[in-house]
Amino acid sequence: MSGWQTVIGERSELGESPFWHPHENQLYWVDIRARQVVRANVFMGTTERWDLPAEPGCIAPAKSGGLVIALRDGIYRARTWGGTLAPLARFNHDPDTTRFNDGKCDPLGRFWAGTIYEPRDARRADLYCLDCRPDNGNGGKAQVSLKAHNAVIGNGLAFGADARTVYWADTTHHVVQAWDWDAAANVMKRHRVFHQFPAKPGGWRWDGSDPGAYRGRPDGAAVDAEGNYWVAMMEGARIAKLSPAGEEIGSIDVPALRPTMPCFGGDDLQTLYLTSIGHG
Template sequence: MSTWQALAADPCEVGESPFWHPNEQMLYWVDIPSKKIFRSNVFMGTVESWAMVAPHDLEPGCIAPARGGGLVIALRDGIYRARRWGGPLEKLAAALHNTKTSRFNDGKCDTLGRFWAGTIYEPRDAREAALYCLDRRDDGHAPVLARMAGGATVGNGLAWSADGRTLYWADTTAHVVHAWDWNASTNTLSRQRVFRQFPLKPPGWQPGQPGYGGRPDGAAVDSQGNYWVAMFEGRRVLKLSPAGEVLSEIATPVQCPTMVCFGGDDLQTLYLTTARHGRPAAELEAMPQSGGVFSMRVDVPGLPVNFFAG
């Protein structure tokens, strides 16, 4: 396994939702607090940014590519469709959550083209976050946004197993990743269980101190069914087996990795977004690449990104 390489991009406050676009051969990601979407031709070293402007100057929690071109974008107040890069936004569905206290966070599409997005409850003092699914595959009817799961505070780590039978979803605050049996055709979840519980942050722990391995943030699954998860504040990415066992640990050059995805022609490049927002000055001085985007070659290919149908 190789070492991390930094992309030629300005640091994000909170980089998230990376995906590799196989048709464009480009890497996409968002900076949530800065209300921007980015894409990069990693071969040329070029980076483009797209600011969310009025009347849609809201935080993009997550994005996914769409069939026919463009993106589906989860903003604070709803889910939108852009037919082209930088183009106008069409609102597909209004948010079902209270937008004063919650916003969309981590999300992506399933294999049948439905868009899933979890929320974050910003006061972080109650389990008000939920996981939603938007289905727009029937052009004759309005898109349907449905609540699929709940009981979280910060929804993260959404992914599906390689065989498409298991859905993973994390609650970052609770340091837990849950798993469900998932029926793709009926789009139903059952048999919720703990996939991996991580130790909570020790009382009084401060960044730079030992004794804390971080909490689960964004994730991706490889072709062997392993679950790769960025451990926020833990300075590491973990590779977990389908049974939830730690197979390997990859140190990161920053304290707060946020999400991984697989890319490149062979899907054997692991991309990583990171955060710097609200981090202590001493940490940023010691880790000046915080907020950057990184890549590393890995031995096992990932799964290709799923496209939104609609």
């Protein structure tokens, strides 16, 4: 594996939700704190930034063009870059304490997004699925379903390579959960702990003064063609590789103490991209 390279010279304050757009050959991600969607032509070294009215937690490409964007209070659709944000669904959570965070589309085209409970003192984060497909049984009108709950910081959403498993992490509790999944019926069952990472040692400091004492906690994730789960380890300066059985079978050191989410990209999907927090 070749070494890490910086895609662009500009830093993101809180980079998240990267995806490779195969039709545009561009890399997209969000900068949550800057309230921006960013896209980069990695071959030309050019970057565009789109200012938004609130923090974008995650994004995904829409089948007919444009983007689906989860903002603090709901999920929106923009048909063009920089275009009007049309609400697809709003939610009952309190936007003063809760916002959307990690999310992506499943293999059948439904958009999933989890929330973060910002006081971080209770398990009030949820995982939702939004189905706007023409054949969704509701005439293409948005259907929202609650898929999981009882987390503090919802992260690590991913789907098994065989579309039979849903993964979702709670960063605060260092745990990745899994469910068996009937993708066509969108039914989850047999909830279990997929992998439990060790807790942060008492007195550990994020400045990296003793990096060997802590290996990080799970943030965003991606699944490869072999079904392995690759998860960015916040404050661990690494990406952990978990087998479909939940065993840690590899680890890649990264040049950022606070990596946030990996994704596979490039024409052959053989390039691993990674977002991070800018000051880490």
